[in-house]
Amino acid sequence: MALCLRPGFPTVLVGTSGSGKSSLLKQIAGWIGEDAFEGTEAGLSAPQRRALTTLVLHDAAILDDTVRGNLFDPEGSDTMMWQALAAVELDERIRSAGGLDAWIRQDMLSLGEAQRLNLARAFLTHTPVVLLDEPTEHLDTAQGQRILARLADHLSNRIVVISTHRPIWLHDSTILEL
Structure with a gap:
């Protein structure tokens, strides 16, 4: 079976725990397996895919650092960081905590807030391939749908x-059930 991934047409992998969704994302990202993937010009090796891909795992690690440091975009502008935080509905929380230079730790954020900060990282990434592993797991359905629609539009x-685990409907998306 061939999987065709194209810009502007998000692919949504739906399946139960253990169905291989995360493993497939890791394989696409070049984290597991040494196989080559066919690209537009030539095959892409695992190291080449790692360089081109951002894999955002669902269990976001929050560093003991500033919000700015946790967004992983050292050359990013404040404007873009605030846009990313607004897109994931975390801007008001960060403003009330002291802004981009406020110090945060893992235990200062709920699971949903940590997940949304992780999605803000995806918003700010510069790689041509973005893989999101269960990005709405700790969000309610409506909020998850809104945030993913904004992310898909931005990306x-x-x-x-x-x-x-549950279908997500995005414009021009392909849904694959595993």
Whole structure:
């Protein structure tokens, strides 16, 4: 079976725990397996895919650092960081905590807030391939749908693959059940 991934057409992998969604994302990202993937010009090796891909895992690690440091975009502008935080509905929480230079730790955020901060990282990434592993697991359905729609719109010039337990409907998306 061939999987065709194209910019502007998000692919949503739907399946139960253990169905291989996360493993497939890791394989696409070049984290596991040494196989080559066919690209537009030539095959892409695992190291080449690692360089081109951002894999956002569902169990986001929050560093003991500033919000700015946790967004993983050292050259990013404050404007873009605030846009990313607004897109994931975390901007008001961060403003009330002291802004981009406020110090945060893992235990200062709920699971949903940590997950949304992780999605803000995806918003700010510069790689052409963005893989989101269960990005709405700790969010309610409506909030998750809103945030993913904003992310998909912002990343419309990139390849986006999302794994999830429940179907997510995005414009021009392909849903694959595993």
